[in-house]
Amino acid sequence: MAFIKKTFVLGMLVAAGAAGGFAWWSEQPITTEEPAIEFTISKGSTAGAAGQQMAQAGVPIQPLMFNMLARFTGKSNKLKAGSYELKPNTTPARLIDQLVRGEFAxxxxxxxxxxxxxxxxxxxxxxxxxxxxxxxxxxxxxxxxxxxxxxxxxxxxxxxxxxxxxxxxxxxxxxxxxxxxxxxxQEAWEKRSADLPYSSPYQALTMASIVEKETGQKSERSMIAAVFVNRLKLGMLLQTDPTVIYGMGARFDGNIRKKDLETDTPYNTYLRTGLPPTPISLPGVQSLMAAMAPAKSGALYFVSRGNGTSQFSDNLTDHNRAVNQYQRQ
Known part of the structure; x- marks a missing residue:
């Protein structure tokens, strides 16, 4: 009887030691020379299959030990399929949590x-x-x-x-x-200024797309919008090159010529009044806000100064003077 008791106690000690060693292993970082290792867990994979797939992808982990840990923690049936990354200092226990939570790459x-x-x-x-x-x-x-x-x-x-x-x-x-x-x-539309010449948010979006393409300096967006809004209110042609270029499509070779300005398309704002039928680009939030709240200005013209900024004018005489100064020199 004493022998049986001693054997039982010894067995318990061995089991406890093994469990302690197993728990210690589960919290040790998985060492790898790579900054990150990508791996994929297939749909319907068991914990054992997941361990095999990780090992085949280069994750330095024993599939049997991984399977045992998943079963011991009761998570073997909770692993989510998908693409993952093993990052430095990840422990086996953390790796299992990553797969359970679906923390995909x-x-x-x-x-x-x-x-x-x-x-x-x-x-x-x-x-x-x-x-x-x-x-x-x-x-x-x-x-x-x-x-x-x-x-x-x-x-x-x-x-x-x-x-x-x-x-x-x-x-x-x-x-x-x-x-x-x-x-x-919608957020920008709800904050729009009064008396804008748009019948819908879509028209405002179209204006924002033009502002986006015409603006060299972010700080000038509201002034650029003011010019085009003022022109719309007066029934003037917008006369903006980016719309013409958009209408040219594949024909645009990097240069816009006089004949291009004289060739009619739905986007040629030198020939057609109002806004083009659709936006011409993907505008950012600043251009959206500029289209909804243009600067308080009477400007109807602008010309590039050649340094990324623009000279704005309220009348044609001042505009021609600015063109001579900055473009024709």
Missing amino acids: QESLTIIEGWTFKQMRAAIAAHKGLRHDTAELSDKELMERVNPDFKDPEGLFFPDTYLFAKGSSELQIFKQAHQMLIQRL
């Missing part, structure tokens, strides 16, 4: 203010971290998926930096950027 995509929708689509299509599920869709078909209330996508996506899990859908990014644009547009 983060990717980012920056949409630049003033880009056209075509440039945005190209950037999204070229991003290696996205699942390219809209590549076969036309612009019209894409907008039907994003928001069927709009037919033309230009200007309807907010330029910003978007974070997403690796392997996310392209469509998710388009929807997120569109929803953000609608939110920002």
Whole structure:
């Protein structure tokens, strides 16, 4: 009987020691020479399969030990499929929590203010971290998926930096950027000045897109908007080169000529009064605010000083004088 008791106690001590060693191991950082190791857990994977997939991806962890830890903590059936990163100083216990919580590897995509929708689509299509599920869709078909209330996508996506899990859908990014644009547009519309010549937020968005393309200095956005708003109120032609360039499409080779200004398109504001039919770029929040709250000014003209700033004039005589000074010298 004494022998049995001693054997039992010894077994308990060994088990306790093993459990203690196991607990110690679970809190030790997984050492690796890489700054980060990417790995993917397939859908429906068991803890054992997840351990194998991590090991095959280069994560220095014993699949059997990982499986045992997941079972011991009761989390073996809670691991989420997806793409992850093992970062320095991650412990096995932290790694399991990462997989349970679905802390996927983060990717980012920056949409630049003033880009056209075509440039945005190209950037999204070229991003290696996205699942390219809209590549076969036309612009019209894409907008039907994003928001069927709009037919033309230009200007309807907010330029910003978007974070997403690796392997996310392209469509998710388009929807997120569109929803953000609608939110920002509505916020700006609610704060708009009185007596603006817009019949809808969409027209204000179109104005903001022109301001975005015409402005060299951010501080001049409200003055640029004032010029175009004043012209709209008076029924004057906007006469803005960026709209002409947009209407030229693939014909634009970097130069705009007299014949281009005389060639009619829906976007030629040298020939057609009012705003063009759609925005011409993706405007940022400052351009949206400038279009909704232009400067209090009677300016009708502006010309580049050649240093990134503009000279504004209230009448044609002063404008011609500024053109002679800064352009014709």
